[in-house]
Amino acid sequence: MKGSVTVVGLGPGDEAMVTPEVTQALARATDILGYTPYVARIAPRDGLTLHPSDNREELARAAHALDLAAQGRQAVIVSSGDPGVFAMASALFEALEAAPHHLGVQIAILPGITAMLAAAAAAGAPLGHDFCAINLSDNLKPFALVEHRLRMAARGDFAMGFYNPRSASRPHQFARVLEILREECEPQRLILFARAVSTPQQTIRTVTLAEATPEMADMRTVVILGNSATRRVGEWVYTPRSSGTLP
Structure with a gap:
């Protein structure tokens, strides 16, 4: 064969x-x-x-x-x-x-x-409009490139899915990620932390960007940041199909 x-x-x-x-x-x-x-x-x-x-x-x-x-x-x-x-x-x-x-x-x-899509489904539909995915690890690229892509995606008003947000070897970097997002986005922007998605240990936590802390994420967590129109409806989070703003 x-x-x-x-x-x-x-x-x-x-x-x-x-x-x-x-x-x-x-x-x-x-x-x-x-x-x-x-x-x-x-x-x-x-x-x-x-x-x-x-x-x-x-x-x-x-x-x-x-x-x-x-x-x-x-x-x-x-x-x-x-x-x-x-x-x-x-x-x-x-x-x-x-x-x-x-x-x-x-x-x-x-x-x-993907963990990002499973997390989005568990939360509702936070990726219901244009979105991007960014790997926050700097193992294969400089962190300066991560920072650049974060700013460009935020200025484009994309919803964003973040992989590998915070490891034991680089716990400080996710704090910097949140700092950049707060510089580029309004404080009431919704951000969700989905840990161990689809397993019995699954947890989904949605807060505002102002409330988010680095300790909310680890390497089993997928983080999803909504765009400027992402909102809550009851227990769910969704991004309307027609949404977003020009810079």
């Missing part, structure tokens, strides 16, 4: 949010590769080899999957959420670009439900 690499999204946590297409790919796999907590979500079975690895070994993981496929294996790389959103799909193509002898390998990218 010809080998292949399939990159799949496992969704935000609830197994019910794994798509049937991804479930079928996992059932066909001979090898599962991914960050250790994601690989731990896959049940062992005969004929399946699990390859857990550290979170910062994306390129090595992708190269390993390509090598396995070249040997005729059915390699599946697992990501949380959607593999194309700050995850392994891009890393795979980066590894492929560095190893053109693998260009003949069969590749498929299977989408998943």
